[in-house]
Amino acid sequence: MSLTSKKKLAILVSGTGSNMQALIEAAKKPSYPAKVQVVISDKKNAPALEKARKHGIPTIVIDPKLFGSKIDHDQMLITTIKQYQINLICLAGYMRILSKTVVDAFPKKIINIHPSLLPSFPGLHPVKDALTAGAKETGTTVHFVDEGVDTGPIIAQVKVSIQKGDTEDILHERIKKEEHILYPKAVEKVIHELKTD
């Protein structure tokens, strides 16, 4: 696939960026239908930013604390994404809930990865919550983003079994290994289903 016919991704991050990295690496393959056009973080010190820069990908920090109002922040996010003519927005450890204004600006164009088998264990601590509940298995889900918390239509899921002695960190690392395979595949699937735009 030529570079010009690849769809353009924006990846939104707040932290480590291992899922971002998996998408960047997948997108480098000539046959992959998308390229990473920009990485946007709400945190100026997110380690993901340095990783993206090493791959020569433009990075932008949009720190909500620097805006007078939520509306101003949301407008900046929308304008930035539009400037880059983005076809699909991938949240990858972006720790903010997108407002209705942002979600409505990009209908069916925002996806997220969440480390549980949704609808089980939505919210901030899905790995810990699965352990606390004594679940035998958990997993990861890629889903479209709506205004709710981890509630949009599901695109793809993978199960991960919970083992004796698992801590939150150990289990999350095992889930992330699956996420790094699942997210690029799910993005590819969504891209193929995108209407020409």
Ligand code: GRF
């Ligand atoms: C991942 O487990 C993802 O599912 C969740 O946040 C974590 C981000 O990790 N939304 P990383 O920054 O991609 O390493």
